Amino acid sequence: MKLAVVPGKAEIDQIEAALERYGVLIFPNQNIQPQQQIAFSAALGPLEETELEKARLEGHEEIFVVGNVGKGLVSFSPEDNEQELEWHTDHIHHKVAARASLLYAKEVPAQGGDTLFSCMYHAYDSLTAEQRQSYCEIQTINSASGLEHFLSKQNLSGTTGSQVGRKHDEVIRPLVRAHPLSGRKALYFGNQITIGIVGWEVDRSRCFISDLTRHACQPAFQYRHRWRVGDAVLWDNRRVLHAGTAYDVKNARRLMHRTTLRETEPINLI
Ligand SMILES: [Fe+2]
Numbered sequence: 470m471k472l473a474v475v476p477g478k479a480e481i482d483q484i485e486a487a488l489e490r491y492g493v494l495i496f497p498n499q500n501i502q503p504q505q506q507i508a509f510s511a512a513l514g515p516l517e518e519t520e521l522e523k524a525r526l527e528g529h530e531e532i533f534v535v536g537n538v539g540k541g542l543v544s545f546s547p548e549d550n551e552q553e554l555e556w557h558t559d560h561i562h563h564k565v566a567a568r569a570s571l572l573y574a575k576e577v578p579a580q581g582g583d584t585l586f587s588c589m590y591h592a593y594d595s596l597t598a599e600q601r602q603s604y605c606e607i608q609t610i611n612s613a614s615g616l617e618h619f620l621s622k623q624n625l626s627g628t629t630g631s632q633v634g635r636k637h638d639e640v641i642r643p644l645v646r647a648h649p650l651s652g653r654k655a656l657y658f659g660n661q662i663t664i665g666i667v668g669w670e671v672d673r674s675r676c677f678i679s680d681l682t683r684h685a686c687q688p689a690f691q692y693r694h695r696w697r698v699g700d701a702v703l704w705d706n707r708r709v710l711h712a713g714t715a716y717d718v719k720n721a722r723r724l725m726h727r728t729t730l731r732e733t734e735p736i737n738l739i
Contacts, residue, residue: 472499472509472573472701481512484703488569489650492709493586493692496701501573503529503726506701510571510728517560517567517729526726536723538576544723545616546582546713548623554712555619556587556686557659559729561706562611562640566732571703576724577696581716584702586692586709589655592685593645601654605738607644608667609658613637619661641667642736648707649734655708656685657736686710696725706732 470476476484487494501509503526510516510531519525519533523540526532535543545555559567572584596604614637644666646657660682666674694702704711716723 470496472496472501473505475508475512484513485650488703488705489648489708492588492590492705493694494703495694496703497697498699499573499701500699501701503532506571506573506726506728507531510730513569513730514733515731517565517731531728533727533729535572535725535727536576537718538722538724542718544713544718545620547715548718549715550581552622552715553619553660554585554686554714555616555659555661556585556682556710556712557616557662558657558706558710560732561642561657561659562613562616562638562662564638564640566642566736567706567729568732568734569703569705569707569730571701571728571730573701573726574696574698574724575726576722577698578716578721578723580721581714582696582721582723583714584694584696585686585712585714586694586704587686587711588690588692589657589685589708589710590648590653591690592656593654595684601645604656605643605645605654609642609644609663610639610665610667611642611659611662612639612664613662615659615662615664639664643738645738646707646736647738648705653708654738656681656710657707658685659710660686686712 516531518530524533524543526534559570645654647654
């Protein structure tokens with residue numbers, strides 16, 4: 470499928486069904502301009518505009534620029550492979566979450582800079598019956614402060630957070646959500662951006678999130694995408710978590726354009 474062409478109703482239905490079924494869709498060998506990426510994405514639903522100034526593409530507010538080429542470093546990857554990843558689902562900490570994201574690779578490093586995806590249907594289904602029951606009652610606290618804390622531990626020059634020190638909103642989400650298309654339940658959290666569990670002590674919350682990440686993002690549930698220039702990857706934030714891997718930020722070049730589809734359905738189970 471060529472993303473340069475705006476999809477019709479039949480193609481949109483096909484994309485949406487495949488997206489729910491597989492969680493991640495790869496469109497290789499694309500050659501698209503920002504306006505074409507925006508038009509393709511907008512055919513699937515309403516788009517988010519880029520809040521972070523240095524990630525905003527001039528004249529195209531719907532494009533979020535990721536990488537180390539452009540106005541500054543925008544990266545959510547650890548500085549090396551020894552460190553923790555930042556597993557997340559886009560915009561869980563925003564008032565309006567992101568239901569899907571489309572990332573288009575313009576420049577990629579020869580090594581590293583992969584994106585890992587983990588299936589949250591499998592993560593939920595493989596819990597014990599007891600866990601499934603109790604997790605459905607857990608509410609998480611999500612905030613950009615968790616991401617800032619993660620980035621502040623990296624020794625990269627010019628970290629992504631341009632709003633360090635700012636008081637961030639906390640957004641409460643259910644730990645388990647049902648996919649509106651399938652009704653299947655999926656875990657919904659991030660290992661850095663989820664900063665606590667409602668009603669729990671900080672230490673207990675941290676241990677829980679750390680153990681849950683080990684379970685939910687185990688290699689058996691993962692797909693690793695090794696980027697090639699021209700790849701466009703569409704993922705379903707309702708049912709996968711993703712994480713960027715390290716690359717040589719100082720010497721290699723990485724430039725990706727993301728469009729972000731706004732959540733349009735309720736997230737709470739009840
Ligand atoms: Fe992301």
